[in-house]
Amino acid sequence: MNKKIMLLSSFIGLILLTGCTSTSKYPSSEEQNKITQFTQTGIHYYWHGGDLSKAEKEFFKGITLKGKYDVVENSFKEASLLSPYRTDLRFGIASTQIIEKKTTDALNTYKEILAIYPENFEAGILLAGYSKQIGDMKTYSDTIENLKKNNPEKTQAYLNKFENADKNMNIQLNTQAFKVNGKHAIVILGYALGENGVMKPTLIERLKQGLALHRKNPKSPIIVSGGVQKGGVTEAFVMKNWLVSNGVPAYLIHMDDQAKDTVGNAIYSTEILAKLAPENVTLISSASHIRRGLSVFEEAANLKGLNLNYTNLVYLDYPTVQEAQKVSEAEKLVIYRDLIRTSGIWAYPGIQQ
Incomplete structure (x- = not known):
C-alpha cells in the first residue's frame, strides 16, 4: 500500500x-x-x-x-x-x-x-x-x-x-576568561530567579564569569538577557545591579528584559547587538546550556544579516570539563528544537515561538 x-x-x-x-x-x-x-x-x-x-x-x-x-x-x-x-x-x-x-x-x-x-x-x-x-x-x-x-x-x-x-555540539568549552581583540561585546544569559527575585547560584556563577571577562576586556559592552519576573524584578535587572555593585560601569551594560527563554534571549539580544555592531561576541552561560545558546544566537544573527564571530565562556556545572564536553541525546533534541524555533517555525503557531 x-x-x-x-x-x-x-x-x-x-x-x-x-x-x-x-x-x-x-x-x-x-x-x-x-x-x-x-x-x-x-x-x-x-x-x-x-x-x-x-x-x-x-x-x-x-x-x-x-x-x-x-x-x-x-x-x-x-x-x-x-x-x-x-x-x-x-x-x-x-x-x-x-x-x-x-x-x-x-x-x-x-x-x-x-x-x-x-x-x-x-x-x-x-x-x-x-x-x-x-x-x-x-x-x-x-x-x-x-x-x-x-x-x-x-x-x-x-x-x-x-x-x-x-x-x-563539538566546540571546545572555555572556563577561563580571555582577552578578545577587535570590537567586542559580551552577552550573559539569565537564569530563573527564586522567590522574591533572589538570584540562584547558577545565575551568580554566570555573572562571576561575566565579571572576569569584563576585567580582561574593560571597554566591551555587556548585554544581560532575561525577562522573566519574580518578586517584581527581571533577571536582567538584578544582573545589571550585581555587575554594577561589583565595579562594572553602568553605561557599559545593556538590558534585554523581554526574553522569556533561550530563543527570546537570542532574538532580543541580537537586536541590541545590531545597534552595538561588534565584530566578536562572547556568549556566557552554563556549560550544559552553551551549545544551545550558541546555535540560536548564530541563527538569530544570520536572520538579521549580521556577521558575528562567537566565542564562549562557561560556568562549569559538571564535575569535570571532560564530562561537560559530552552531549546527551536529550540536549541534541533541545538544540534542534530551539534552533528551528529561532528560524521562524513556531512551537505553538500563532501563540508561542
Missing part, C-alpha cells in the same frame, strides 16, 4: 478511535469557543503550571494528569479533535511531546500532519531534524529527499542550519 495512504488511514483510524465528532474543516462557533478555551488553558499551563486536580475536573474528565505538560498536551489534543484539519493544533501537540521527551509520539504527530498535508514543509523539516537526532537516518534521508522536490533552496538552508548546530 502507498505510504501516504497508510498514514492517512492511520489518521482516520485515530479520529474514529478517539471519538472525534468534528470531521469538518470548519468547526461550529460552539466548537471554536471550546478550541480557544483549550488552547488558552494549554499555553497558560505551559508558562505557569497550575492545579492539576482542577484541570482534571474541569477539562479532562477520565484523564490522570502527571504534570503541567500533560495539561498542555491534552489541551491541544482536545482542541485538535474538534478541528482535526488544523495543523497549528497538531504542532502544539508535537512540540509538547518533544518537551516531555516523547520523541516517538512527536514524530508520529508530524507524520499525521504530513498524511493530511503532504507538502507541509514545517512538519517535514521537524520530522527530519528530530529523526536525525535519534539516529533514524532512513526517515531523515527519505524526508529530506521529499522536501527537496518542492523546496530545494529552503531545504538546503535548513541543512546548513543543522550543520552549524552539529558544529556547536
Whole structure:
C-alpha cells in the first residue's frame, strides 16, 4: 500500500478511535469557543503550571494528569479533535511531546500532519531534524529527499542550519576568561530567579564569569538577557545591579528584559547587538546550556544579516570539563528544537515561538 495512504488511514483510524465528532474543516462557533478555551488553558499551563486536580475536573474528565505538560498536551489534543484539519493544533501537540521527551509520539504527530498535508514543509523539516537526532537516518534521508522536490533552496538552508548546530555540539568549552581583540561585546544569559527575585547560584556563577571577562576586556559592552519576573524584578535587572555593585560601569551594560527563554534571549539580544555592531561576541552561560545558546544566537544573527564571530565562556556545572564536553541525546533534541524555533517555525503557531 502507498505510504501516504497508510498514514492517512492511520489518521482516520485515530479520529474514529478517539471519538472525534468534528470531521469538518470548519468547526461550529460552539466548537471554536471550546478550541480557544483549550488552547488558552494549554499555553497558560505551559508558562505557569497550575492545579492539576482542577484541570482534571474541569477539562479532562477520565484523564490522570502527571504534570503541567500533560495539561498542555491534552489541551491541544482536545482542541485538535474538534478541528482535526488544523495543523497549528497538531504542532502544539508535537512540540509538547518533544518537551516531555516523547520523541516517538512527536514524530508520529508530524507524520499525521504530513498524511493530511503532504507538502507541509514545517512538519517535514521537524520530522527530519528530530529523526536525525535519534539516529533514524532512513526517515531523515527519505524526508529530506521529499522536501527537496518542492523546496530545494529552503531545504538546503535548513541543512546548513543543522550543520552549524552539529558544529556547536563539538566546540571546545572555555572556563577561563580571555582577552578578545577587535570590537567586542559580551552577552550573559539569565537564569530563573527564586522567590522574591533572589538570584540562584547558577545565575551568580554566570555573572562571576561575566565579571572576569569584563576585567580582561574593560571597554566591551555587556548585554544581560532575561525577562522573566519574580518578586517584581527581571533577571536582567538584578544582573545589571550585581555587575554594577561589583565595579562594572553602568553605561557599559545593556538590558534585554523581554526574553522569556533561550530563543527570546537570542532574538532580543541580537537586536541590541545590531545597534552595538561588534565584530566578536562572547556568549556566557552554563556549560550544559552553551551549545544551545550558541546555535540560536548564530541563527538569530544570520536572520538579521549580521556577521558575528562567537566565542564562549562557561560556568562549569559538571564535575569535570571532560564530562561537560559530552552531549546527551536529550540536549541534541533541545538544540534542534530551539534552533528551528529561532528560524521562524513556531512551537505553538500563532501563540508561542
